[in-house]
Amino acid sequence: MLKIEDLFVEIEGTRILNHINLHIGKNERHVIFGPNGAGKSSLLMTIMGYPRYKVVQGRILFKDMDITHLSLDERAKMGIGMMHQRPPTIKGLTLMKLMEVFGKEKTAQEASEKLKLNSLLNRDINCNFSGGEIKRSELFQLFIQNPDLFMLDEPESGVDLGNVEVMGNFVNELLEENLKIKHRKRSALIITHTGFILRYVTADKGYVMVNGSLIGMGNPLQILKEIEKHGFDRCAECLI
Ligand SMILES: Nc1ncnc2c1ncn2[C@@H]1O[C@H](COP(=O)(O)OP(=O)(O)O)[C@@H](O)[C@H]1O
Numbered sequence: 138m139l140k141i142e143d144l145f146v147e148i149e150g151t152r153i154l155n156h157i158n159l160h161i162g163k164n165e166r167h168v169i170f171g172p173n174g175a176g177k178s179s180l181l182m183t184i185m186g187y188p189r190y191k192v193v194q195g196r197i198l199f200k201d202m203d204i205t206h207l208s209l210d211e212r213a214k215m216g217i218g219m220m221h222q223r224p225p226t227i228k229g230l231t232l233m234k235l236m237e238v239f240g241k242e243k244t245a246q247e248a249s250e251k252l253k254l255n256s257l258l259n260r261d262i263n264c265n266f267s268g269g270e271i272k273r274s275e276l277f278q279l280f281i282q283n284p285d286l287f288m289l290d291e292p293e294s295g296v297d298l299g300n301v302e303v304m305g306n307f308v309n310e311l312l313e314e315n316l317k318i319k320h321r322k323r324s325a326l327i328i329t330h331t332g333f334i335l336r337y338v339t340a341d342k343g344y345v346m347v348n349g350s351l352i353g354m355g356n357p358l359q360i361l362k363e364i365e366k367h368g369f370d371r372c373a374e375c376l377i
């Protein structure tokens with residue numbers, strides 16, 4: 138689904154990602170842990186194609202096609218979707234309007250109920266939404282977009298545990314948890330600081346990102362335990 142080869146990225150002349158290699162197969166879920174400022178969001182923004190993030194070396198392949206120089210909308214149409222950590226307010230556009238544009242008024246109604254968004258459907262997107270409402274609205278937009286690769290940037294940050302459960306269950310639906318494994322086709326790249334989302338969503342591989350580099354790979358729950366025990370600083374030692 139996604140292959141990143143020796144990727145180096147700069148933003149406004151500052152190097153923020155070094156030597157990133159990542160390979161996410163069909164129906165695989167990978168998780169990245171890491172301290173604030175490590176470069177986690179930058180990696181997702183680069184994969185999504187935000188133009189400020191300049192690839193200075195390496196390439197990104199999606200469904201075997203080199204997308205390193207494709208625009209954000211082309212990548213979205215190919216099936217890459219992202220739940221942003223800090224999405225903007227979009228004046229004049231409502232979730233209801235998005236449902237209409239995508240022709241999903243009927244199917245999205247059920248999703249909106251599950252995500253407890255009904256009272257927000259006719260408000261400008263993210264305008265005075267609470268932290269938790271913004272997160273659930275982002276997941277709802279992913280439901281409408283229906284991508285093959287789901288990138289979730291700290292889905293649980295600022296969300297109370299009850300709502301993390303609502304979101305976790307919804308993410309499992311998006312990732313076709315109800316289908317037999319051999320029929321599932323969707324993949325995910327999830328960034329988490331606290332690991333709470335992993336109480337609900339199972340993941341295959343975990344990494345730690347420090348200073349713009351991925352420094353270790355292993356079982357996500359095991360990595361989380363080590364981080365809880367030793368902190369991020371010493372995690373490089375405990376993993377390698
Ligand atoms: N426009 C920018 N110019 C320079 N540095 C930036 C810019 N945007 C982000 N950065 C830096 O890139 C680093 C990685 O940020 P980010 O990807 O948001 O980290 P994380 O998501 O892991 O907390 C941070 O040190 C941040 O200050």
Ligand SMILES: [Mg+2]
Binds near residue numbers: 178290
């Ligand atoms: Mg971030």
